[in-house]
Amino acid sequence: MRLWVKASGALKDTYSIWVAKLSPSGPCRNPDLEIAIIKATSHNEPCMDYKNVQRVFKWLRTSPLYLKPLLYTVSMRMEKTRSWVVALKGLMLTHGVFCFDYPAMKKMGRLPFDLSHFSDVHVNPNKAWLFNAFVRSYFAYLDQKSAFVRLEATKETKRGSKEKEEAVMEELQDLEKFLGLIDLLLQIKPSNPNMNVVLILEVMDCVMDEVLEVYDKFSMRVHRVVSRIIDMGGKEEARVGLDFVRKVELQGGKISMYFDFCRDIGVINVSECPEIVRIDEKDIHELISIRDGGVSEKKNLKFDNNNNYNDNNTIVVYEGNNSRAITTISDFKTVITDQWEVFDDVMDSASNGTSLHIATSTNPFVDSLSIVHYIPVCNTHILPDLIVL
Known part of the structure; x- marks a missing residue:
């Protein structure tokens, strides 16, 4: 049975290659590229055919115009296959295409094929579900990644050169x-x-x-x-x-x-x-x-237990008894108090030469005490009538 599966897979690949050779070229068809894709995603189980994978990527590096026929061929092959080997190779090839970072790839959105319900028909059903689940999980990630890349590209386009x-x-x-x-x-x-x-x-x-x-x-x-x-x-x-x-x-x-x-x-x-x-x-x-x-x-601001700011490069704020001070690193200090400081001074009276003490007060705007002794001005000079003049 195992030999029959391999022979059947080889016949399918040979038939697909002959069909590709006879197909006409067009915007979505390139016979040489199709042949390389079929060989890269063959039914041969041991490993990926990296030689043909590099041939496919060489086509893509030549021009982004080959992206469309590449995705078309891969999509047609993925939709038809019922082999987990071909499905995984096709997904790996698609995964590699994301590395080219072409604008057309960013705008693609969801993948152009669907393997969310993939089921292999060539393996024993008791084992097939393991490979089916693996193929579906790989497809689910690539499908969502493609949609996410498009979403990010759309937002970048909307922001444009403004860089908002x-x-x-x-x-x-x-x-x-x-x-x-x-x-x-x-x-x-x-x-x-x-x-x-x-x-x-x-x-x-x-x-x-x-x-x-x-x-x-x-x-x-x-x-x-x-x-x-x-x-x-x-x-x-x-x-x-x-x-x-x-x-x-x-x-x-x-x-x-x-x-x-x-x-x-x-x-x-x-x-x-x-x-x-x-x-x-x-x-x-x-x-x-x-x-x-x-x-x-x-x-x-960050204060310690003493309400001192910890950063030496910034102003430090602290409070004392009935006063508040702001100090910088240069040791200059400005003190703002809630009490008015009163100084005793002696002022000679203009009239009798006696000394007068300045009256003290806790708030000069509340008490009506005179700070300077009032001396009435006596002037008997009569001003002329300026209107008559």
């Missing part, structure tokens, strides 16, 4: 989708030791590279949005941010377990586990303070 910064709540929503995308990526794994064949391990090598790349981008965006929330100090943003941080920490544990699992099953391309996103306890406390109605410590 995205609102915090919008960025949190995008990161929630990013979080879900990583969860889909972590679901791509063989669920049975009997699945540890060469082709499955090759897929896992691609997945390892994807986890490292995607999680690195995700980590940078998480730290950036947390800093933005603390700087702006919004209560609702802080509440949503705290919920999101908890999800991120839970996902960090999943990633560590995922790398341990891949290392155990013998995936070659398992490097060190990426640095898990860790939010500082100080930042978490600030988010909690903002959520509960407080103000971010970045926007507020």
Whole structure:
């Protein structure tokens, strides 16, 4: 039975190649490119035909115009196949196309084929469901990634050259989708030791590279949005941010377990586990303070137990008995008191030469005491009548 499956697969590939040779060229058809794609996604189980994969990518590097016939051919082959081998090879080829970062690829949206209900008809049903689940999980991630890439590209286009910064709540929503995308990526794994064949391990090598790349981008965006929330100090943003941080920490544990699992099953391309996103306890406390109605410590002065500000580069505020002072690092001091200081002074009287003490008062604007002795002016000179003059 096993020999018959291999022979049947080889006949199907040969027939598809002959059909491609006889097909006319057009906007969506390129016979030479189709032949390379058929060979790259053959029914031969041992491993991916990387020689023909490189031929396909060479066509794509030549011009982005080959993207359309490439996706057309891959889509037609994926829709017709009932072999998990062909399906996985087609998905790996599609995964590689994302690396070219062409604008047309960013605008594609969902994948042009559907393997969400894929079912292999050539393997024993008792084993087929394991491979079917693996194919579906790989397709689900690539399909959602394609949609996510389009969403990000659309937002960049709308912002245009103005480079407007995205609102915090919008960025949190995008990161929630990013979080879900990583969860889909972590679901791509063989669920049975009997699945540890060469082709499955090759897929896992691609997945390892994807986890490292995607999680690195995700980590940078998480730290950036947390800093933005603390700087702006919004209560609702802080509440949503705290919920999101908890999800991120839970996902960090999943990633560590995922790398341990891949290392155990013998995936070659398992490097060190990426640095898990860790939010500082100080930042978490600030988010909690903002959520509960407080103000971010970045926007507020910080005092110690003696009400002294701890930063030596900023003004220090302290209170004493009935006085309040503000001191800078240059040791200059301005004192503002609640009591009026009164000084004794001697002033010679213009009339009799006697000395007068200045009257004391706690508040000169309340008491009606005269500070300076009043001397009436005696002047008998009669002013002329200016009107008559």
